[in-house]
Amino acid sequence: MIIIGSDHGGLTLKTALNSYLQRRGYEVSDAGTNSDSSVDYPDFGQKVAETVIKGGAELGILICGTGIGMSITANKIPGVRAALVTDVFMARMAKEHNNANILVLGGRVLDEQKACDLVGAWLDAEFEGGRHQSRLDKISALEKKYCQ
Ligand code: RB5
Numbered sequence: 001m002i003i004i005g006s007d008h009g010g011l012t013l014k015t016a017l018n019s020y021l022q023r024r025g026y027e028v029s030d031a032g033t034n035s036d037s038s039v040d041y042p043d044f045g046q047k048v049a050e051t052v053i054k055g056g057a058e059l060g061i062l063i064c065g066t067g068i069g070m071s072i073t074a075n076k077i078p079g080v081r082a083a084l085v086t087d088v089f090m091a092r093m094a095k096e097h098n099n100a101n102i103l104v105l106g107g108r109v110l111d112e113q114k115a116c117d118l119v120g121a122w123l124d125a126e127f128e129g130g131r132h133q134s135r136l137d138k139i140s141a142l143e144k145k146y147c148q
Contacts, residue, residue, distance in 0.1 A: 003057035005031035005044040010063025010070075010107035013115050017061060017105075020116045024123075029057055045073030052101050053079045060102040061119065067106035074102050078143040081136070083122075086110070091118040095125035097132045 002021055006014040011033060021028045031047045033039045041064040048060040060082075062070035067084040074082035082102035083094035086109060094100040103122050105115050127133075 001027045001029055001057040002059045002061060003029040003031055003048050003051045004061040004063075005033075005048040006063040006107065007033055007039050007041040007044055007065070007070075008036055009041075009065030010105070011036065013063050013105060013107040013110065013112065014061075016112040017063075017115060017119055020119065024120075026123075041069040042073045045070045046077070049074040049077040049080045049082070049102060053077055058101075059123075061105070062102055063105045063107045065106060065108040067104045067109065071104040074104065078147045079140075081139070085118055085122070088117055088121045091121040092125045095122050096128050097135075099127040099132070099136060 004014055004018055018028050018030060031044055033044060045062055048062050051057050052060045062074055064070045071082050071084040074080050080102055081098055081100045082104050083098055083100035084104040085091045085094055094103065103119060105118060
């Protein structure tokens, strides 16, 4: 299961990515928003991030206008590794090196084809573990120290 959420700035891309994911055979949960009305991105970032952390979805995708607000929001939740990416190399590295469990995109930054390419690169990549796992362990230690 992949959960996907956006604010109004990411709605168009969310709709396109939802179709792309379903065409690729993924089960998709849509966390909203589902209208053009202005909403607050932290509400949707929280919903997607908490669902991933609680095991309700394996992975999440978040989209706002730039992706910046969603990435700031999602990375507040301990255990989330949300990666804001703008090219295919970053999307692949987000999984191979960072094991990102949430991919973040900018709806006002990317066209639909590019966004699908980024999501595909992230989904098709595999975490390499090893030295990258020990770096993630250091991030977990920071969460333990600062996120009480
Ligand atoms: C909403 O106008 C916009 O601020 C939001 O989509 C996002 O870009 C924030 O980081």
